[in-house]
Amino acid sequence: MNNNSIQLKGRVLIRFDVVAKTGLHIGGTESGIEIGGVDKTVIRDPLTNRPYIPGSSLRGKMRSLLEKYKGLKQNQRIGQGYIHSCGADKSDTLQTYLNCDVCTTFGVPGERDFATPTRLIVRDVFMNEDSARQLEDAGTDLPYTEVKTEVSIDRVTSAANPRQMERVPAGTRFSGAELVYSIYDGANCDARKDVERLKVIVEGLQLLLDDYLGGLGSRGSGKVDIEEICVEWRGKDYSAKPIELGKFKTVADFAGGLASLQQTILSQL
Secondary structure, X not given: OOHHHOEEEEEEEEEXXXXXXXXXXXXXXXXXOOHHHOOEOEOEOOOOOOEEEOHHXXXXXXXXXHHHHOOOOOOEEEOOEEEOOOOOOOOOOHHHHXXXXXXXXXXXXXXXXXXXXXXXXXXXXXXXXXXXXXXHHHOOOEOOEEEEEEEEEOOXXXXXXXXXXXXXXXXXXXXXXXXXXXXEEXXXXXXXXXXXXXXXXXXXXXXXXXXXXXXXXXXXXXXXXXXXXXXXXXXXXXXXXXXXXXXXXXXXXXXXXXXXXXXXXXXXX
16 A cells, blocks of 8 residues: 555644542552552652653553444454454455554554554643642642552451552542544545544543543542543644634533534535
8 A cells, every 4th residue: 555645634632631530540660669668659750750641541541442342353462461453363454444443543553554544642641730739738648649558358368468559649630631633535544534533532532431540440540530621623734723623621522512523624624
């Protein structure tokens, strides 16, 4: 396939805040495990020492939930688990890939002969300044975080095994989350289809709200909310400011206004 004939028609910019509704644990390096004796630490910005949400965590969770929601086969081994990836099965064709909302949006390995550009970019999300100051004033167990002690019981000996987990406290706000969704046309890309697939992004965000972000989710951690959503369109004229398409308080509001947004974007192509 000749990717040189692919044309970028524009980008949809989706910005929002992520609010921790319960303690949030996104694991970091265990090299600092001796600090306070915490068994599982959170990832931190090395410049500010504040916890943050990696774009890879947000993106990976959305993809994983969408694969299950759409019943896609888990056929590509990644680390200790599996994800769905068109082309991992020999029976997959170009048309299989073009009809897969997840693979066209989130991408497939570069060695796939039929791959088109990945549509979705997800940025890291950093702690809101007001939340940071509140946590500094509160005097948390560790800088900006709490330590949650859990006790596992050996079912044979009944011995207790306490463990300490580091979490970002409930109520903490992370601002400036940004999803960049590209619209392409030509060479097996269809701009109108890309606009239609914006529904996949909204579905992924809604699925996340009903699930959890990070680790320890089955034990209460990781419930988040997504608020203050702003959607913009940046066309091919990069000298002009992006066009604001809409502002939404919640993901449900975003879903309700999606059809109108899509019509506006189509009119810009």
